Amino acid sequence: MITEEAVAPFLGGRFGRPYLWHAVCPSTQDVLRGSDLPEGAVAVAEQQTAGRGRSGRAWQSQTSAAILMSVLLRPERGIELPQLSLVAGLAVAEALAAEVGVTALIKWPNDVVIRDRKVAGILLETDGDVVVCGIGINVNQDEATLPVRQGLPAGSLASATGKQYDRAPILGAVLGALELRYDAFRAEGIEPLIPLLGARNWLRGRRVQTAIGIGTAGAFTHDGRIVVIGDDGSAEAVRSGELELI
Ligand code: BTN
16 A cells, blocks of 8 residues: 555655545545645546546546556646646656666657557646646556557556566655656756757657648657658647647
């Protein structure tokens, strides 16, 4: 169990305080929505009964196999959510790479991919001035228990490496990386993070379909979009939801 006692040794900053652990809840997103808790408050569950992903999809996993958590953020007004989404993806990818010793990439806008399988997903939801950053990481699921999904197949840290993991240090590392990158983003904007993001861009060079045709994915833009070079040589920067892998 990733209770407060188990995770406390791995918390070094302000993220994770308070730490609200639930054996089961509908969605950790809803534990934080509407609360007056400080920035960095975290809700964690061993199991969710109504876990959700982007675009109205469900997010499911067996009890205690994954890291299911939400982090309360209170960014300044006017912060760009597409940028914040990339920052969160970077932090999760960096933490997983460091903890597990594998290459972890960002599949724009904010999936984390290891060995061409989706291992983590991020869901940003706004609630007035607050952003609730939901993070789901498949950790110890085996092949038989991973969800079947369209597009990129689901993977877990266990399926990628053949090992089982203690979730507490991984959760602590994710919170540490998120705090580090989020604070840097607020202080200096996205610019200094662009090279780090570019180095983890899983989509770059892959064939994609957009509203105006087929092309090849390129670099992230400073406003959190991704460039697609059309087969006719045109370049367009597309927004989340406007691109499909082919
Ligand atoms: C996605 O890939 O579509 C985003 C998935 C986000 C899942 C996490 S699990 C913890 C938090 N609570 C939820 O209901 N969703 C997020």
